[in-house]
Amino acid sequence: MQKPLILVTNDDGITAPGLRALVRYMKDLGDVIVVAPDSPQSGMGHAITLDNTLYSKRMTIDQINGADEEYSCSGTPADCVKLALQELLKRKPDICISGINHGSNSSINVIYSGTMSAAIEAGIEGIPSIGFSLLDYSWDADFEPAKESIQKIVSEALKNGIPKGVVFNVNIPKLKKNELKGIKICRQARANWKEKFDKRTNPMGKDYYWLTGEFELLDHGEDTDEWALTNGYVSVVPTQFDLTAHHVIQELNTWDLEVMNNGEG
């Protein structure tokens, strides 16, 4: 039987330890091809490169236990997936795995996440797809405690398929293996960032800003990803790219949206 073909990408760049760990974990499950950004792309959201050129380079990062093929790409995470699917891969991958991100993509962070934009791009193109993030920003984060959960989720997704129009946003708490309580299916917690701009003056006398902020949880449900993570669980949020708020369509149809002098007037 042919082994599953696994496309691996991320937003922290092709040399990030989180991606190198993910490649090792995926090698146990199938053939692995990496197409990842040549530089960090955090906070890129679902950006794509429309008005600039893209470069791609075949390379080998880990001689031992590395991917079957690896390519860096000068674009965003979404660009990497597009280029992989249309140009670099010889056949359609069975699954696309993005990460492991250094840092959380839970709750509202999904909106800003380059890791998840790569996963969503693959989902739009009809490929089962999962983004993984560890709640540890440091470059020397320990990914090993997450290994079994990651392999379990990917194996189940390969076995069952992921529902159409859905990709998984998986976040993993920063805990030791024996502290992890299990895996929970969750909804995205309501939250936002309370921004603070740190205003400074540059050596030429011109004001500039650094964006900083504090995470503000607005949701105390026990079925959310934030609850799961705080309580020691790996959170799996099924995430969709049909953004329609179907539940308000009926209400909006009661609004007065008649326009004068139009084609029916």
Added chain:
Amino acid sequence: MQKPLILVTNDDGITAPGLRALVRYMKDLGDVIVVAPDSPQSGMGHAITLDNTLYSKRMTIDQINGADEEYSCSGTPADCVKLALQELLKRKPDICISGINHGSNSSINVIYSGTMSAAIEAGIEGIPSIGFSLLDYSWDADFEPAKESIQKIVSEALKNGIPKGVVFNVNIPKLKKNELKGIKICRQARANWKEKFDKRTNPMGKDYYWLTGEFELLDHGEDTDEWALTNGYVSVVPTQFDLTAHHVIQELNTWDLEVMNNGEG
């Protein structure tokens, strides 16, 4: 009575004709403050500037019929909204309007849209918010036929409020005023882009790519934005930033996600 305070932004940049038209139309409805990118940001998705500085500049573009205040910002559309709300505006705006985009943001394009990322950012911060796009990419597009529909939708949103957690994605067909049939509440059509990468060789002998593609509609429902636009209607899609696919949670809870040797084992 105090006039509504309207924050206007976009992704084509502060000098774009679509934004200048929007400022004129919003001046009929309230006080207008513009905070918009100093350069085009199309395809930026929901990118934010995490590892770089932001600059902002007070300016006046149109002496007559211009905004009450205008600021350019060196960041992305989402950065503009964050900076406006936290630093530049003296009070919370009553509504945030993004656009008018030169080109469509219907169906799956919402995911890549800088115009909509600005609107969604304001929505996350609890501000009623609408993105407008005209299906005409040209810089000298005629926005006048859209004026009445835009003013009608914004007036109704100011009167009724927009449901919590929802922002409007409004697209306008490229038609004469008397050809516009009216305004329709729609759902986002299922669609994707069939990418083609145009591969070339640079003068130094290195291969590079241009991203190009064809829009592929996968949805033939008559309640979609694509149907409305093709049939002469302005489409209004209520768009949400809770990306949870609530309808699959029950099914996913039947998966075997037990992990060995964990905290409960």
